[in-house]
Every structure is written in C-alpha cells, then in structure tokens.
Amino acid sequence: MDVIADPLSLLRLRTSEKWRTFGEDVLPLFVAEMDFPLAEPIKRALHEAIDRNDSGYVAEQNGFADAFAGFALGRWNWQVDPAHVTTTTDVSVAIVETLRQVIVPGDAVVINPPIYPPFFDLVPEAGGEVHEVPLVRSDTGWSLDLDGLEQAFADGARAYLLCNPHNPLGHPHSIEDLTAVALLAAQYDVTVISDEVHAPLTHTDGTFTPFLSVSPEAAEYGICVTAASKAWNLAGLKCAAIVTSSARMRAALDGLPEEVLWRTSILGLIAGTAAFTEGEPWLDGAISAIQSNRVLLADLLDAQLPGVGYDQPRASYLAWLDFRQLGWGEDPSVMALEQSKVALNPGPTFGAEGSGFVRLNFACSPEVLSEAISRLAAVM
Template sequence: MSVTPLQALPLDELRQRSSTKWRKYPADVLPLFVAELDYELAPEITRVLAEAVRRGDTGYTPPDPGIREAFVEFSRRRFGWKVDPDHVFWTGDVMMGVVEILRRVIAPGERVVVMTPVYPPFFDTVEEAGGVVERVPLERVDGGWRIDLPGIRSALQNGARAVLLCNPHNPTGTVHSRESLSALAALAAEFGAVVVSDEIHGPLAHDGHTFVPFLDASPTATEVGYAVTSASKTYNLAGLKCAVMVAGAEPQARTLRALPAEVEWRTGLFGALANVAAYAPESDAWLDALLAALGQNRALLVDLLAEHLPLARFDAPDAGFLAWVDVSAYGWGENPSPHIRRQAKVALHHGPLFGAEGAGHVRINFGCSPDVLTEAVRRVAGIVPA
C-alpha cells in the first residue's frame, strides 16, 4: 500500500522553535547537525500533551505510567519481538540508562568496548560509569560497515568486561545482522561479559533492511544483554525525558529492579505520556509516513552528493536520518564542519567527535525538507575551489 510521505514544516515556522537545532547558530545558517526532526509531532502525541496542559497535569510521573505495556505491544507489532513485561523499566533518557546499567555490571577501571566511529556521548558515558573506553572500530566493507568480531574477541580476551553496542549504529546507520549480533552475544558469553545495546534508532530501518533487537538475536543474547531505547529519536521527543531499559533474562531484571528509585523518578511526566502515545497503534501511520519521507530524502542525498560533491564518500544508511559522509578529498582538514559552517553557512556535526575514524567526515541530518537538503548540499558545493 502506498504511503504519503510526511511534509517537513516551513523554515520560518521551524525557526520559532527554541530547541538546540534552531537556537545554536544564527538564522543564516542551515542547521543539519543535531538529531532533531523538522516535522509536526504525531497527532496522538500532540493530543495527549495538549490535554495534559489543559488539565494542568504537570506533576510527578506516576509509579506505572503505562510505558511497559505500550512498549511491549509496540515491539511485538513493529519488530515481532516478544518482550517480557516484567523485564521493562524506565528512566530519563537512553544515556542515563546506559550509565546506570554499566555502573552495576563493571567495576571501576574496567574496560568497555565501543565501536567507533560512534555517537560521542558513548565515550563520556563509559567514563561516567567508572569504566575505561576500549575502542574497536567497525570494519569497512563494500556498501557499509560491520562489527569487527575478531577485534571484539581480542578486547574481551584482554579483559574488557562489557560491550556498549549501538544498534542501529550512529553515525553510519548500520543495521547489524542477526548473525553478527548472535556472534557478538556468543563472544560475550564465552568471556563472561555483558552487552548493553542502545537501540534508539531501531524503528527507523529503511526498506530492504530489518532491525533485529539485540535481545531477540539469539537465546544467548537474552542471557548476556540489556537494551536501552526510547521513542525520542523517532518521534522528536528528546526534550521530554523518557527512555526504556529492557533486561534480557531474569538475572538482568533483578539488577534493574535493584536500581535506586531515583533512576525511575528521573522520567519526565510529559516524556512518559508522549512515549506511550508514540508506541500506540494510533501513531503507526505517522511513523510509516515519516519513513516514506526519510526514504525519499535518503535517495535524494545520494543524488545530490553524486552531482555536487562527487569526491565525497558516502554509503546510504540502513536506518535513521543521519548520513556519515567522508569529505576529506576536498582538503577541509580533519574537522571540516567549522570551515563548512563559516564559508557555506551550513551546520553539520563534527566528524572527529565520533572517534579518530571521523577525521575528514561530517554527519548530515536529512530529516528535513527536500528543499532544505538540496540548498544545504549546494551551499557546501559552492565553497569547493574551482
């Protein structure tokens, strides 16, 4: 069945927003850096939040805000993943959840594997939990990236105690295969390690790619893992503060039940209300329309780069609305983003923040209108020396 893509809001309306994307840089800069979307909220989310404001329902989050049931049903409906409701917990955001889990599965000074290039807060999160980052870069393969399983084996053999997985991967947009995830789980089991999987981009897999939740990859994954996720990336709810923590097996569930009560209290009431509304069946049509819009922009970006920046190296992401682009051939230095922002008036994310592999790279948010995306690439192409 054909789906009508969402239409992004006009720039003059977007510039009235007060979020980071629209307030960090002057109005003459096109902001394609931070992972915020340029679309209206899903109608069910708008309805629920508007009703809460009308009622003055702005107090503390209740002990059972309905997140558990909504997430379990969403996972069944969208991923075919059967989640044990007793293994679902919540907190303020994904990185909060990751920190709290890591604090309980590693000792201070123990090493945690991260697969670079990766979402910059991963580095700080491991350190906040008392761990030491062990970098195992993704392997570059034709058309994308994959987990370096021999590299992870070596890290675990040498004493790393946990793996912080990004699934799907940010910034490359890689949807890890069931085979890779199962093999990762087997390695963790072999060495008595734990896998914590950030799955915030899970609902955003593009046509031809199937998101596999880590805990559903194999029976072994269930025994060694945790997942942390949220509706915030898909539904543009980052400022409302709500995330879901999922335990694979009962021992992990006991660990999450033993977390201080404050971990759950950090969940914002509006975040809980919005996440429940996002996970409801009433929001599925909006999500399908978003995916259609992102699919069009993904294809458009491929064409725009080929036409205007032909020396850029880019593999279209399997999931999400973030593009990882190597522009090192243009000689704009290890961190091209500041030069591009100054000269082209386009703000892109800084490649080196994602790890050493990010030298010469930028990350582009294509969750915007086709016109904005086209104008941004043309502006960047305009600063290429003749």
C-alpha cells in the same frame, strides 16, 4: 500518511538547540532532531495532559511498558515482558546507570568508533575505561570486528556498549554479527548494553534485529536501552526505557536507585506511550520522507560534490559523509560553517576514524537539503 517538514519560518520559532545555536543565516543540519511536526496522537495526548493539569511524578504503573511491548511485538516480532521494562530520563542516563550496575570502577567497556560522541563520555561517567574496537568496512559494507571484540573480551572487558542501528552510519547490525556477539558475551561473561534508540526508524530496505531477541545467550547477557525520542522527535520530553529479557539481567538491575524511575518525565512518558500505541502511521510517513531525502542526497552529491563519499544508510536520518578527497581538512565541518553557513557534526568527535568526515542530518525538507548541498558545493 504524508509527513512534511515544517517551513523554515516556523522552524526558526523553535527554542531547541538546533534552532538556537546559530544565527538565521545558517542552515542547521547537525543535532539529531527532525524538522517534521509532531504526530497528531502525541500532540493530542500532551494537550489532554495539560488540560487535566497532569504534571506530577510518574506512577510505577503507567501503561508505557505495555505500549512498548505491543510496538516491539508488532514491529519486530520481539516478545517483551512489560515487567522487564523500566523507565528513566533518557538513553544516556539509562546507559550510565546500567553500566554502574554491571562494572566496577576501572573496568574496560568496549565501543565501536566511529560512534555517537557521548559514548566516549558516558563510559567514564559510569566509572569505566573506554576500549575501542572500530567497525570494519569491506566491499559488502560495514560490520563488527568480531576478532577484535573477542580479543577485548579475553583481555578483561566487562561490558560492551553496542549501537544498533549504528550512529552515525545508519547501519542495522546483521543477525549473524549479533548472534556471534551474544556467544562471545556468554563465553567471556560480558554484559552487552544495546542502544537501540534509532531502531524504529529502520528503512523499508533495512532489517533491524533487537539484540535481546537473537538467542538465549543474548537474552542472558544483554540489556536494551531505547526510547521513542528519535523516531517521534521527543528528545526534550525525557523518557527512555531499560529492557531485559532474563531473570539474570533483571537481577543485575535490582541495584538501580529508585531515583532512576522518578527522573522520568510524566509528559515524556505520556508522549512515548501515545507514540508506541498510536504513532505508527506517522512513523511510516516520516520514514518515507527520510528515504526520499536519502536518495535525493545521493543525487545532489553526485551532481555537485562528486568527490564526497556517501553510503546510503538503512536506518534513521543521518548521513556519514567522507570529505577527504576534497581537502577540507581533518574537520570539514569548520569550512562548511565558515564558508557555506551550513552546520554539520564534526567527524573527529566520533573517534579518530572520523577525521575528514562530517555527519549530516537530512530529516528536513527537500528544499533545505538542496540548499545546503548547493552552499557546500559553492565553496568548490
């Protein structure tokens, strides 16, 4: 099915951060929220919940786990035991609460910059200390620094916060890298928490592999945190999943406070269940629109901003743009906002490796994307 972005006139009626942070003269291409309308099955499920006044606390038996397990099996051939699925508020809360179960205060937790900026804050919130092992880039693309990871694990890191597909690069990690990570985790007794919230948005020319599925070692030492929030634009409804694939990891989560489950929004759970059971046709249409914009962005940059570096992502709708050749400074988003009235994410917030970069959200209409690049090019 075709999925078409809402017009600006309708988008500016939204009350979310994306549409309330800046004035109407600014094109907001920063926060990870799509401009597409909600999928009809999700809208229907939410309307039905309101019609029956269903706004209480979530029940422990609720259908969400079965819905996610069915989606994971059909989409990725990953067999998930619904008994190993726990819900909570969102992926960030899932990360913090999970880390608290597998580390003690002061333990090192590895992350891979350039990385989703909250990772730098979630680790200390859980009591850990951030240990950076940046991604490496070669002529064949991005990959994990396996030697760097092994050194960090050998030096005493107790957990590894993996992002797969990687934000902001839109890079699904290879099965070879993930298998190697699992072996290292087993060798050094490190828990791998894999944030896979962008996984349903993997493009048709990309391959996503759930970390827990790659090997017995991954199942034994891995925990997945995910949600329907990014793929179906449900971030504000607040429902995420914590998934395990072994008795060992399930036991590690036995200490989770009961409130972790109760913080789940019943409307978020209803929406997520509808997404995983009935939302694939809409999702495929959204991915088609995103891929079209991915190519359009490359063409626009080649024609109007040829000095900007851009590797087309293979998942999600975020572009990691290298402005260093243009001389826009350490944080090009400042000039983009002040001179072009285009709001982008500042590269330096993704780590030191982000100096001279910005992140651009292209889950919008082709017209908005074209206008944004024209505004940026006008500065030159």
